[in-house]
Structures are given as structure tokens and as C-alpha cells.
Amino acid sequence: MLPLLTDELLLDAYRSALRMQLDREFVRLLRTEIRRRKLSVPEERFA
Template structure:
């Protein structure tokens, strides 16, 4: 899905998306890619 994005940038994008309360579908897409890569999902916050 996002193969060119390095892991750390993906995690940063996810944290920023949560902090900025971006679209839920976008956050879900990032979270799905994090899980697909078997990375640890940063703290999740419901908004």
C-alpha cells in the first residue's frame, strides 16, 4: 500500500494524523499499513 514510505515516517504520519484528528479513513489506512508491516502501533486515541 505505502511501500516507499520508510517505517519511521509512517509512524510519524500516524501519530500526526491522530494528533490533528484527521479523517478516520486516513488514520485507518495508516494503521492498517503499520499492522501489515508488523510494527508496533503507537498509542491510539479515539476522536
């Protein structure tokens, strides 16, 4: 889905999207990719 992003950049983008309260669908897309890569989903306290 998002193969050009490194794992670290993907996680940073996810945290930033939560912090900035971006569109829920965009946040869901990032979270789906994080899970697809079997990474730990960061805490969602901003969601």
C-alpha cells in the same frame, strides 16, 4: 500499500494524523499499513 514511506515516516504520519484528528479513513489506512509491516501501533490516545 505505502511502500515509499520508511517505517519511521509511517509511524510519524500516523501519530500526526491522530494529533491533528484527520479523517478516520486515512488514520485507518495508516494503521492497516503499520500492522501489515508488523510494527507496533503507537498509543492511540488522540483517537
